[in-house]
Amino acid sequence: LTEQDLAGRHVLVTAGPTQEAMDPVRFLSNHSTGKMGYAIAARAAMRGADVTLVSGPTALDTPHGVTRVDIVSARDMYDAVTSRAPEQDFIIKAAAVGDYRPAQTADEKLKKGDGEMNIELTRNPDILAALGKDKKPGQLLCGFAMETQNLLDNAESKLRRKNCDMLVANSLRDKGAGFGTDTNVATLLFKDGHRETPPMMSKEALADLILDRLLAMSN
Numbered sequence: 001l002t003e004q005d006l007a008g009r010h011v012l013v014t015a016g017p018t019q020e021a022m023d024p025v026r027f028l029s030n031h032s033t034g035k036m037g038y039a040i041a042a043r044a045a046m047r048g049a050d051v052t053l054v055s056g057p058t059a060l061d062t063p064h065g066v067t068r069v070d071i072v073s074a075r076d077m078y079d080a081v082t083s084r085a086p087e088q089d090f091i092i093k094a095a096a097v098g099d100y101r102p103a104q105t106a107d108e109k110l111k112k113g114d115g116e117m118n119i120e121l122t123r124n125p126d127i128l129a130a131l132g133k134d135k136k137p138g139q140l141l142c143g144f145a146m147e148t149q150n151l152l153d154n155a156e157s158k159l160r161r162k163n164c165d166m167l168v169a170n171s172l173r174d175k176g177a178g179f180g181t182d183t184n185v186a187t188l189l190f191k192d193g194h195r196e197t198p199p200m201m202s203k204e205a206l207a208d209l210i211l212d213r214l215l216a217m218s219n
């Protein structure tokens with residue numbers, strides 16, 4: 001039996017992509033499959049936590065013992081997460097949230113013309129930054145960063161800017177990392193300035209490691 005070392009803890013995990021509708025048939029999104037976030041939710045539940053998984057559209061099954069809340073857009077995710085944030089001990093933001101959405105969502109399918117089409121985009125709210133501003137005492141926030149360049153500098157600045165306790169940085173360029181893979185290569189950055197780069201491991205093993213580090217920080 002797995003040690004129930006997260007018993008009594010409330011853990012909220014976000015996972016998957018968001019979809020930002022242009023019209024009833026089209027959307028902007030990204031390649032996130034949700035595997036990393038689902039692995040974290042599954043392992044946290046196995047270890048006894050009370051787990052809420054706020055998920056964008058994915059093909060994955062709900063992990064055993066996890067309460068899943070399905071959302072579509074970044075604004076839906078914002079509402080689902082911020083309304084449940086106050087009672088959480090750990091919030092782990094593995095979702096690939098769309099930074100922009102079409103400024104207008106057409107009620108009817110957009111028709112093509114002969115020329116170019118331009119779509120105006122508007123910024124989505126940053127959920128993690130909002131959580132960081134409003135962090136309740138003792139609550140721990142873990143963000144994710146995926147970059148194609150300057151990974152660690154960008155990750156460090158995200159950790160500070162969004163008031164996170166820990167940030168998991170993974171490069172899209174590393175072999176064995178990124179969208180749809182079953183393994184991940186990551187560097188963990190901590191609020192106190194130290195960093196840890198574990199070897200390439202399964203997303204389940206990395207999930208356990210992330211939970212271990214959050215648990216250690218909370219004690």
Ligand code: C5P
Binds near residue numbers: 099
């Ligand atoms: O997009 P960015 O690289 O800034 O994402 C870093 C972290 O912030 C991720 O954990 C992501 O889930 C979160 N984020 C968010 N709301 C956004 C954009 C990103 O919570 N609108």
